[in-house]
Amino acid sequence: MPRTLDLPHDYKARIRAALGYTELKLPEVADALGVSQPTLARMYTDKDGHKPPSLSDLEKLAKITGLPKAFFTADFTHMGKLPAAATIQVAATAHARTRTQAAAARKRLARTPPETS
16 A cells, blocks of 8 residues: 655645646656556646545656655745745756756656556
8 A cells, every 4th residue: 555644735736846847748747657647637636635646656756857755745834934045046946957857857758668567
């Protein structure tokens, strides 16, 4: 049975952001995760009542997008306590790194066959 974890309240927004920044197509991501597109969509839509993604799904999503697992699971509430310049620098660095990692993620997806259960 997949392990569950306490996710931050904005985990769905983080998944949407990761998918947007990597510029990967949803069918590519769903195939790489080994889920259907509707299942993938349920991971990040704002409808209540959907089961949150498992830790395994988030680990796979982190690998696919090139982002650290902590992007999806960490509590960032302390970010508001950082000076504005530091917050902007963190965001700018993450954005630049994500763009580079997006290209690498697309290459990995092209080389990696979908997982089979």
